[in-house]
Amino acid sequence: MSAAMPAPMPAAMPGPSLDTSATAAIPFWRLALVELRKAYNTRAGFWLLFTIGLLITLLQVVQLITFLAQDYTTTFTDFTGNVWIVSLVLVPMLPILLVTTEWSQRTAVVTFAIEPRRLRVIFAKLAVAVALALAVVVLMLVVAVACTAVADLLRPDYVEWSVDKTFVFVGAPLTVLTTTVFGFAVACMLLNTPAAIVLFLLSWYASVGVLAAIAALIPPFEDVLPWITLQINVLVLADGLPSEASDWGHLLVSLGVWIVLPLFVGMGRIVNAEVK
Amino acid sequence: MIRVDHLTKTYGQFRAVDDVSFTCQQGRVTGFLGPNGAGKTTTMRVMVGLTPASSGRVTIGGLDYASIPNPGRHVGVLLDASAQHGGRTGREILSLGALAMGLPSRRVDEMLALVGLTDGEAKRRLRNYSLGMKQRLGIAHALLGEPEVLILDEPANGLDPAGIRWMRGLLKGYADRGGTVLLSSHLLNEVELIADEMILIGHGRVVAHGDKKSLLAGAQGAATSLVTSLDNHALASALTGRGHVVEAMGEGLRVNVATEEVGRAALAAGVVLTDLRSGGVGLEDLFLELTSATAREPVTVPPPPPPPPPPPTMGGHQ
Numbered sequence: 001m002s003a004a005m006p007a008p009m010p011a012a013m014p015g016p017s018l019d020t021s022a023t024a025a026i027p028f029w030r031l032a033l034v035e036l037r038k039a040y041n042t043r044a045g046f047w048l049l050f051t052i053g054l055l056i057t058l059l060q061v062v063q064l065i066t067f068l069a070q071d072y073t074t075t076f077t078d079f080t081g082n083v084w085i086v087s088l089v090l091v092p093m094l095p096i097l098l099v100t101t102e103w104s105q106r107t108a109v110v111t112f113a114i115e116p117r118r119l120r121v122i123f124a125k126l127a128v129a130v131a132l133a134l135a136v137v138v139l140m141l142v143v144a145v146a147c148t149a150v151a152d153l154l155r156p157d158y159v160e161w162s163v164d165k166t167f168v169f170v171g172a173p174l175t176v177l178t179t180t181v182f183g184f185a186v187a188c189m190l191l192n193t194p195a196a197i198v199l200f201l202l203s204w205y206a207s208v209g210v211l212a213a214i215a216a217l218i219p220p221f222e223d224v225l226p227w228i229t230l231q232i233n234v235l236v237l238a239d240g241l242p243s244e245a246s247d248w249g250h251l252l253v254s255l256g257v258w259i260v261l262p263l264f265v266g267m268g269r270i271v272n273a274e275v276k
Numbered sequence: 277m278i279r280v281d282h283l284t285k286t287y288g289q290f291r292a293v294d295d296v297s298f299t300c301q302q303g304r305v306t307g308f309l310g311p312n313g314a315g316k317t318t319t320m321r322v323m324v325g326l327t328p329a330s331s332g333r334v335t336i337g338g339l340d341y342a343s344i345p346n347p348g349r350h351v352g353v354l355l356d357a358s359a360q361h362g363g364r365t366g367r368e369i370l371s372l373g374a375l376a377m378g379l380p381s382r383r384v385d386e387m388l389a390l391v392g393l394t395d396g397e398a399k400r401r402l403r404n405y406s407l408g409m410k411q412r413l414g415i416a417h418a419l420l421g422e423p424e425v426l427i428l429d430e431p432a433n434g435l436d437p438a439g440i441r442w443m444r445g446l447l448k449g450y451a452d453r454g455g456t457v458l459l460s461s462h463l464l465n466e467v468e469l470i471a472d473e474m475i476l477i478g479h480g481r482v483v484a485h486g487d488k489k490s491l492l493a494g495a496q497g498a499a500t501s502l503v504t505s506l507d508n509h510a511l512a513s514a515l516t517g518r519g520h521v522v523e524a525m526g527e528g529l530r531v532n533v534a535t536e537e538v539g540r541a542a543l544a545a546g547v548v549l550t551d552l553r554s555g556g557v558g559l560e561d562l563f564l565e566l567t568s569a570t571a572r573e574p575v576t577v578p579p580p581p582p583p584p585p586p587p588p589t590m591g592g593h594q
Contacts, residue, residue: 018337018339018350018424020345023346023349024345025345025346026376030375030376034376041364041372105359105362106356109326109356110359110373112326113325113348116341116342116347274326275321276326
C-alpha cells in the first residue's frame with residue numbers, strides 16, 4: 001500500500017475528445033474466448049463440465065462391463081444410445097449457467113461495461129454453448145469407439161460395429177444442439193439459475209405428459225398436440241431430418257414456440273434491461 | 277471530457293435524476309457528492325450505458341459510451357466492486373478483463389502491483405476479500421486498459437485511512453498526467469482534498485458546483501464569527517441591533533457575519549474583545565446546508581425519541 005507507487009499513465013490526449021481511431025472493436029472471437037473461459041473458471045462451471053465428461057464416460061464403461069459379464073450381441077450404436085439421452089438434458093445446463101450467473105453474480109455490470117453491445121456478448125455465449133455441446137457429442141463418440149474396441153477385443157463373436165451414420169453425424173449432434181439452444185433460450189428469458197433449470201426440465205420432461213392430459217380432457221386439443229410437443233419432435237430428429245412436409249411443420253412450429261419465442265423475449269429483455 | 281446534458285431518469289413517478297447537467301474537465305478530478313440516494317450512482321450508470329436515460333444525454337469525449345470501440349481502453353469504470361463472481365480469484369477477474377480488452381497478461385501483474393494486492397491475495401477467491409480489497413481490485417480493473425477517463429462510484433468505500441490516502445495520490449497523479457476523473461462519494465472529507473471541482477447533488481438535482489473556493493464564496497450566509505468579550509451581553513445586544521443573528525456558544529457568541537463586522541460592532545459599543553475569529557465554515561456545513569432540503573435526515577431536528585417500551589404482557593403466551 002505504498003503511496004510511492006507510480007500512478008498509471010493515461011494515454012496522450014488530443015483535445016477534449018476521445019481519439020478512438022486507433023482502437024479496434026473487440027472481435028467476436030475474443031468475446032467467445034472470454035465466455036469459454038468463464039464456462040470453466042468457476043467451481044460450478046468446472047464441476048459441471050467435469051461431471052458431464054465423467055458421466056458420459058462412466059455410463060458407457062458400465063455398459064461395457066455388463067456386456068462382458070453376459071452373452072448378448074452389442075453394437076457401436078448401443079454404446080452411444082443410452083448416453084445420448086442423458087446428454088440431452090445435461091449439456092443444456094452449460095448455457096443456463098453461462099447466461100444466468102451474469103445476473104446472479106451481478107457480473108453483467110462489468111461484462112456490459114466492457115462490451116456495451118450486449119447482443120454480441122449473448123451470441124458469444126451461444127457460440128460457446130454450441131461448441132461445448134459439439135465437443136460433448138465428439139467425446140461421446142470417442143468413448144463409444146473405445147468401448148466397442150475393447151469389447152471387440154475381448155469377445156469378438158458378440159460385437160458388431162454397425163455404425164448408424166445418420167445418428168452419429170446428424171441425429172446426435174442435432175438433438176443435443178437443439179436442447180442446448182432450448183436451455184439457452186429459457187436462461188435468456190428467466191435470467192435466474194434455479195428458475196431456468198426448473199423450467200427447462202419441466203418443459204422437457206413434464207410437458208409431454210401435461211399436454212397429453214389436457215388433450216384427454218379437451219379432445220380438440222389433440223390435433224394441436226403434435227405441433228407443440230417439443231420433446232417428441234426433437235427425439236424424432238435422432239433418426240435424421242424429417243422427410244414428410246407435415247413432420248417438418250410439426251418440428252418447426254414446436255421449435256418456434258419453445259425456442260425462438262423465448263429467445264426473442266429473452267434477448268429483448270437483456271438488451272433493454274437496466275443492469276444492476 | 278464527460279458531458280452530462282439535461283439528464284433525467286424516472287422510475288414511475290420517482291425522479292431519480294432530475295435534469296442534471298455538468299461537465300468534467302480533462303486533467304482534473306471532479307468530485308460527485310451527495311447523500312445516499314441522491315442519484316449519483318444512477319447518473320454514473322447512465323454514463324456507461326447500463327441504465328437507459330429517460331431523457332437527456334451523456335457523452336464521453338463527444339461519444340456515446342456504446343459507440344466507443346473497446347470502451348475499456350478509453351474509459352475505466354468502477355461502479356460496484358462487489359459485482360464480480362465470488363468464485364473467481366482476483367487475478368482471474370483481471371485476466372478476463374485483459375483478455376476481453378486485448379491486453380497482454382503482464383498488464384494484470386502491473387495492475388495488481390499498482391493497487392497493492394499481493395500474489396497470495398490475488399490467488400484468493402473474491403468472496404474471501406474484504407471490501408477494501410474488492411475496491412482495490414475494482415480500481416485495478418478500471419485502470420487495466422490505460423483509459424483516459426475514469427468513472428468511479430464510491431471508490432473509497434471500505435478503504436482504510438492509508439488506503440484512502442493512497443487512492444488520493446493515485447487519482448491526483450492520474451489527473452496531473454492529463455486524465456479525467458469523476459468520482460462519487462457521500463463523504464465530503466474523502467473528496468474535499470482531491471477534487472479540483474465538485475458537483476453537489478441532492479434528490480436528483482445539482483444543488484451546487486464549482487471548485488472549493490467558489491463554492492464557499494457563493495454560500496449564502498455561510499460566514500460566521502466566534503467572539504468572546506468582557507461583556508458578551510452588551511455585545512450580543514449591539515449585534516442584534518445591527519440585525520445579525522447571535523447565539524451563545526461556549527464561553528462566547530456565534531454570529532452569522534464576518535469578523536470585520538463584529539469588530540466594528542464591538543468598537544461602536546465600546547466592548548473589549550478577548551477573542552475574535554472566523555467561524556471556520558467548512559465545506560461540510562455548506563454540504564449539509566445545500567442538501568438539507570433533500571436529505572433523509574433533517575439537519576437541525578433532534579434525533580427521534582427512543583422507541584416506546586414494549587406493551588405489558590397480559591396473561592403470558594397464548
